[in-house]
Amino acid sequence: xxxAINHLNDPEGLRIEAERINWTKNEFLSRVGYEIRTxxxxxxxxxxxxxxxxxxxxxxxxxxxxxxDLGNLLLNNIxxxxxxxxxxxxxxxxxxxxxxxxxxVNDTMQLxxxxxxxxxxxxxxxxxxxxxxxxxxxDHRVKQILRNLxxxxxxxxxxxxxxxxxxxxxxxxxxxxxHGSRTEFTLILRVSDTGYGLTEEDVKNLFVExxxxxxxxxxxxxxxxxxxxxxxxxxxxxx
Numbered sequence: 001x002x003x004a005i006n007h008l009n010d011p012e013g014l015r016i017e018a019e020r021i022n023w024t025k026n027e028f029l030s031r032v033g034y035e036i037r038t039x040x041x042x043x044x045x046x047x048x049x050x051x052x053x054x055x056x057x058x059x060x061x062x063x064x065x066x067x068x069d070l071g072n073l074l075l076n077n078i079x080x081x082x083x084x085x086x087x088x089x090x091x092x093x094x095x096x097x098x099x100x101x102x103x104x105v106n107d108t109m110q111l112x113x114x115x116x117x118x119x120x121x122x123x124x125x126x127x128x129x130x131x132x133x134x135x136x137x138x139d140h141r142v143k144q145i146l147r148n149l150x151x152x153x154x155x156x157x158x159x160x161x162x163x164x165x166x167x168x169x170x171x172x173x174x175x176x177x178x179h180g181s182r183t184e185f186t187l188i189l190r191v192s193d194t195g196y197g198l199t200e201e202d203v204k205n206l207f208v209e210x211x212x213x214x215x216x217x218x219x220x221x222x223x224x225x226x227x228x229x230x231x232x233x234x235x236x237x238x239x
Contacts, residue, residue, distance in 0.1 A: 025085070033082045037075060044071045076147075080230040087233045094238065099139035101131060101166065108143050109164070112150040120159045128167035135187065141234050146189055148227035153193040160194030207232045 047068045051061060086092040105125065113123060146164075153162045167188040198206070207229050 029082060029085050033078050036078050040071050040075045044068060083230055087237060092237055094138045096136060096138050098134060098136055100134050104139055104143060108146045112154055116154040121157055122161040124161055124163040126165045131166055131168045145231050145234055148231045149191040153191050157193040157195035162193045165190040
């Protein structure tokens, strides 16, 4: 016992122990994440096939739709957890490529609106005229960010509207011959809603994965936590 204590009092021993714990955590997340995702994909596939039947009673359709929506939510949460682990270990790999803003918005917006189509919420889209049509970056991660922002807006709004503004802030120093035709800019995604907003404490914990006083699953602030945390981490990873 004393040898173990002495080992942990040594800086090198502490580093080795921290690496061991980190490896164990990542191995656990990877294995559990794989098992849950495999099972959840089967559940989603089965429920989707059943929903396509024409002779389903209304209550069965509603139940299957709930299973599908909650399954998707759980799958997204699992993916977010794995992404957080990758970012912490410096292993998150970005896959940049060309994509266009209209497709990005359409794909993400449709998902959010379908999930919350039962709420009396109007969706407003405002794209600034100077926003580039085609851009270069990791569209999967940008969609992930936008999906989290829209999800929170719809989740925490019962009626009224959700508005998405998209713009771009050009970096003048990148408009030089040495960069060819490339122009670097900051993509601006701003979501506003008519929901009940945030308390001061909510704002303090906005980017915390698991605030100690927010572990009640019925608490709206807790619902925000994981999605907003991964959103900030992804934004930081893409500068």
